[in-house]
Amino acid sequence: MRLLVVGKLSGQLSTAVKMAMSAGAKVSHVESTDAATHALRAGQGADLLMVDYDLDIAGLIAANEAERIHVPVVACGIAADPKRAGDAIRAGAKEFIPLPPEAALIAAVLAAVSDDNRPMVVRDPSMQQVIQLADQVAPSDASILITGESGVGKEVVARYVHQKSRRANRPFISVNCAAIPENLLESELFGHEKGAFTGALARRIGKFEEANGGTLLLDEISEMDARLQAKLLRAIQEREIDRVGGAKPVKVDIRILATSNRDLSQAVKEGVFREDLLYRLNVVNLRLPPLRERPGDVVAMAEFFVKKYAAANGMPEKPLSAEAKRRLAAHRWPGNVRELENAMHRAILLAVGPEIDEMAIRLPDGQPLAPADAGARTAQAAAAAAETATRSFVGQTVAEMEQQLIIETLEHCFGNRTHAANILGISIRTLRNKLKEYTEAGVTVPAPQMGASAA
Structure with a gap:
């Protein structure tokens, strides 16, 4: 640090x-x-x-x-x-x-x-294969694309690759491309000279130069606009960058890592991501399986989070009960590691007695995890609900169906735009544009509730 x-x-x-x-x-x-x-x-x-x-x-x-x-x-x-x-x-x-x-x-x-305390907790064979590949390619300078659903731990793996690389003693710089407005991202990455634009009161060094000699992580690279993708491609190819308003290029020596929770091959087909940039970034692909596909990691991670949040809250560390472990392993965790971490933080605060029992582990809506043998019943109920939903769409146009799906997903996420976009499998930019269209057409769009991000 x-x-x-x-x-x-x-x-x-x-x-x-x-x-x-x-x-x-x-x-x-x-x-x-x-x-x-x-x-x-x-x-x-x-x-x-x-x-x-x-x-x-x-x-x-x-x-x-x-x-x-x-x-x-x-x-x-x-x-x-x-x-x-x-x-x-x-x-x-x-x-x-x-x-x-x-x-x-x-x-x-x-x-x-x-919050540097984010070690790699790996027990499941599917994840062990990913880490084995990461160990193999980490010493090289090859660009790596880390893919997987939101919350699976892509940045943790990126930090792990950096720590295993020859650049481990040099800076690790992370930039969230989805969190920075388009008109500011270029300056954030490449820096700017004094007077380059309104508000540029002094020279600012960008993340490329800050990471010089080390590793630059471009988080959620799919959210970068096409013009900036071209400038990024040149920077990777030529190993030099141009500050906004600069008169001459600046040489940089960095290793590029990138993450995405979207299918970039599909984004190429849709014309929103450059194919040549994808080839440059995807020299090696590390696909992280969702938590539901790596059950061997669930309990080990849960025990790690119990220890972490017991210490953070000044509370005694308690073991998980046998039934709690069974329910943890059986749950599908749609929010992946992030959801599991939040659940265990809540469990530390709610647990009574010498163990953390199953009733202390609750979902965001306050409900406890379903019993481990409830999976079959849940699947049947889901199938019936899907059939009902399909019938309700008959007679609607595709645009009407899309609008209903987006609005209902946003309501489910308490107005959180980022979570809704992840569930829908679209970019946050696409979601914002759709919501703008709906608002202009007089459709009521759910606002972010207290504690939910409007990102």
Whole structure:
């Protein structure tokens, strides 16, 4: 993990820095908040900022966000004043570390805020084959395309490949192509020169240059627009990039990894993804099976999440009961590893008694997991429901059926656009365009509910 310390290196802060380094952090230092923003803008990447609470933390966070730099902040200070510590948290700091520091507290805060604790938990033979292939190709510089449903752990595998590569001691930079608006993604990837466009107040180093010497992960690559795909193809082929507004190309040495939860071959046929770019990215394909196809991993992952969230919540670690394990293994987990993780976090909070029993493991709607022998009954019910649904579509146009399906899926996802797009198998951009059409036609579109993303 890359830690940027902001403040004067007094004796106590120096001690905290040494403890962070002992906990595995790669530490750099600046004395002022302006210098911190300048360093991040100039490509000195950081996964976490540790900032003296005597400095303007709110101003630092605002300046970073104005540059679209999103790095979590922890505050620290000598002779901890509860009011000032509270002010730092209200200003946007995630945690407060009192000085003089404790080594255990430093390590715990770094792990909790950075969330680096994402090891590869693999027991099922189908997933072991994927990891065996990853081990085989990791030492090369070949581009790798990691595919699979949303929530299966594609970024975790990408980090694993980086850690097994010859670039393991160099930066690992991840860019979510679906989360950044089209008009900003080019600058985010390639950087820009001062005055390149309105709001470009200073030179900004992009993710390609920040990842120089290391690995760049292009998450959800299918969401990149066609014009930017052409620029990306050139960057991969020529190993050089052009900053927005730049006068000359910049050489880069990076390894490209990409992920997608869509079928990119089908996207090529539909004309929304470049075939030549797909060939460049897909030198090796790592397809991650959904959790329902790797039952051997379910209980092992559940036990890992129990340990993780028991520690995070300061609660005793409890074993899973035999019936809980049976129900976990039998459930289909449509949200994959992400859904399992959330379920186990809830289970830690809901469990009573010496074990985590089956009633503590609940679905997002609050219902417990079905008994392990309920699979056949569930399949029969699903078949009957499918037949009823098919009959209800008779007499409708394709456009009407599509609209009904999209609206009902969005209602099922409590208005969460990203989840709905994943279920429907379409891009978030396509979904947004459809919803815009429906709204303009006077159709009521479900709004995101509290806690649901409108992404």
